[in-house]
Amino acid sequence: MNPMSHLTLTQRFHAFANPARFMALSDKLIAPFGFVTALLIGAGLWYALFNSPADYQQGESVRIMYVHVPSAWLGMMGYMIMAGASLVALVFRHPLADVCAKSAAPIGAAFCFLALVTGSLWGKPMWGTWWEWDARLTSMLILLFLYLGYIALWSTIEEPQRAGRAAAILALVGSINVPIVHYSVVWWNTLHQPASVFRADGPTIASSMLVPLLLMALGFTLFFMTLLMVRMRAEILRRRVRALQLALSEV
């Protein structure tokens, strides 16, 4: 019988807040998560590189998309996870939420960066330029700035509790501002640039391309989750070490 079945919903919520329980659970989950991730990304890459057609306009470089699009999705999802965890940390003082927000940031930033780099690599043969001040590119770049600011704030304030609260406030203010920034950039872009550079609506994606894309997206998401668990475990251990060191120095 499930040992938690007699608990109410709130009690379960708090039971998962226990870092020791999280450590035990994640210890069991990381290996299967990693295995499925490898399976999905392996299958996705095989489809993407060998078993999908080249685009009639973009040729072989369309294959960059299978890495680019999932990275961009996860770059945005990372921020949502960070902001959501920050809200939980501020409102409920959930001890793991804090750890989760901190651990999600570098992963999200890395995916954001990956999306920008792969987009740039794709843009050189397609648009003939490494960088285009397109609304989406610019928004993604600003998202990367937001990530980097968040990470910088965590690293400059030494005490985890204080740093956590400050970073959570920044993430929440950021999440309120992200739509404003995004739409201002879209508006700016339509003012300055005719949309003719980009096809307004590309051909709807063929199923031979959709299968690898979805496999990769799912694989990337699981990869994100696995990394998040690993990083959260490392962060919890780091805090334990810090607490022990503080206790030792007081002896």
Added chain:
Amino acid sequence: MKRAFVSLVRRDVALAVQVGGGGGMAVFFFFVTVALLPLGIGPNLNLLGQIAPGLLWVALLLSSLLTLDRLFQADFEDGTLDVLSMATLPLELTVVAKVLSHWLTTGLPLVVAAPFLGLLLNLSGDQFLPLVSAMLIGTPALSLMGAVGAALTVSVRRGGLLASLLVIPFYIPVLIFGVAAASSNVMPAVSTQAIALLGAVTLMSFVVGPWAAAAALRANLKT
């Protein structure tokens, strides 16, 4: 409460004016930056006139970033902020008072200086009014969002640089709408639209800024 608010504003303005390092320095920096840009771009007046609104806005953003550490740093270091946080005036209103005095001693002087610097950059005659009104509407948002960055980094030694990095992304809408208000003299409708949106951004930061800055101050004051 009203008296406390007014006296706080008065104190901060007096401190900024008398101690120095406030608005005067920011205006000086604004002036120097604007003088530097033609040296980098070249003395072509036609080109300069074309990009003048953007140059002025960017220089204004940078100058106002420079003064952010003045908002809370000194009061945090000498303990005034601890006292203020225990006063009857809610910390949110304290933040508003400090933001107001920051704007009066930095934002407003910068806006006043902007048209004169526009002359140096060959800003065309019909752009002065939209540019200055956009700046008047937009600069409070800079102080309000800047307060969040300053409050978050108040306990960090030399946090000025970090505060700038944190708030620059939030300044982007002000920059975009501010430049659009001034540079679209071809289409007057776009200009009014941009000014309206700029007002919306300022109001939005008035909702978010003081609350977030006060929360950040509380987090930093708790030791």
